[in-house]
Amino acid sequence: MKYLITGATGDVGSKVAELLVRRGERPRVFVRDAPKARSRFGDRVDVFVGDLASPESLRTALEGIDELFLVNSGPQIPARDQTAATAAKTAGLKHLVKLSSIDVQHGLAIGAWHERGEAAIRACGVPFTFVQPAGFMSNLLAWAPSIRAEGVVRASTGGGRRAFIHSDDIAAVAVAALTSRAYDGESLPITGPEALSFAEVTSKIGAAIGKSLTFEPISDDEARQRYSRISSSAEETEAHVALWRAIREGRLATVNNNVERILGRKPIALDRWLMENAPAFQ
Numbered sequence: 001m002k003y004l005i006t007g008a009t010g011d012v013g014s015k016v017a018e019l020l021v022r023r024g025e026r027p028r029v030f031v032r033d034a035p036k037a038r039s040r041f042g043d044r045v046d047v048f049v050g051d052l053a054s055p056e057s058l059r060t061a062l063e064g065i066d067e068l069f070l071v072n073s074g075p076q077i078p079a080r081d082q083t084a085a086t087a088a089k090t091a092g093l094k095h096l097v098k099l100s101s102i103d104v105q106h107g108l109a110i111g112a113w114h115e116r117g118e119a120a121i122r123a124c125g126v127p128f129t130f131v132q133p134a135g136f137m138s139n140l141l142a143w144a145p146s147i148r149a150e151g152v153v154r155a156s157t158g159g160g161r162r163a164f165i166h167s168d169d170i171a172a173v174a175v176a177a178l179t180s181r182a183y184d185g186e187s188l189p190i191t192g193p194e195a196l197s198f199a200e201v202t203s204k205i206g207a208a209i210g211k212s213l214t215f216e217p218i219s220d221d222e223a224r225q226r227y228s229r230i231s232s233s234a235e236e237t238e239a240h241v242a243l244w245r246a247i248r249e250g251r252l253a254t255v256n257n258n259v260e261r262i263l264g265r266k267p268i269a270l271d272r273w274l275m276e277n278a279p280a281f282q
């Protein structure tokens, strides 16, 4: 099998490529920045320089490929998944694994973009698997500046809970889907081991770094103002505000055992992620 991995300089895609290399494969990585890919993988992968905004570059990269791992982000997800679906069909791909989101099941915010992307892929007729993670543990790194500067975490999630998942688990599930036919045609919603409120997560970070931290609930308006300073568009800001509101309303607290069912081991706990990442908060 020949694999094309997109998002390979990012969190999940880089781990997918690495796991394939460890299995003795030589994946092709589809990246915008060849030196960044070389510094991550050395000579263990084939590097193809392209852009998911360019259908032509994806078509060329797919020549000779059997399996595609697809990562698209932001409001462009529906259009770019449609482009990838068309290219996958033209290339006669055997299987496509899309990094989606558990929030497709709620049809809100970022989940709605993924829902439309999934629909385009279903319609193209190429066998697919949708890997649908809950919120990533790595999102918590966004809290590092206010924790370091003020010892405070601010969020509009109230007492709502989320079962954060480690990206090692997401990548391992994606590789299980890429390397067997067992999950063809399936959606795989995956979560971490327990749903925690953001106040509980704040206190766990505090314990990991030996510092007392404060969780400060904020309104949707304040969350909107704060996120708009770093957001690339108003659409992206509104999607995040809606996501946090849904967490606050208790709609995104699902915990399931799919990681254990697929990988034969428990999902990684937040405590391990905190051991790996504590220096970022100090």
Ligand SMILES: NC(=O)c1ccc[n+]([C@@H]2O[C@H](COP(=O)([O-])OP(=O)(O)OC[C@H]3O[C@@H](n4cnc5c(N)ncnc54)[C@H](OP(=O)(O)O)[C@@H]3O)[C@@H](O)[C@H]2O)c1
Pocket (backbone or CB within 6 Å): 006, 007, 008, 009, 010, 011, 012, 013, 030, 031, 032, 033, 036, 050, 051, 052, 053, 071, 072, 073, 074, 099, 100, 101, 102, 110, 132, 133, 134, 135, 136, 139
């Ligand atoms: N964060 C969450 O809680 C969460 C939850 C569920 C689902 N998701 C989904 O997970 C995905 C993000 O995964 P991630 O965190 O692994 O991503 P990430 O670390 O942000 O990396 C994104 C990757 O995509 C590449 N990329 C961006 N634009 C590109 C383009 N136009 N052409 C080619 N490559 C491009 C980036 O390349 P460069 O290095 O060149 O920038 C990078 O390798 C999104 O679909 C998101 O909706 C996230």
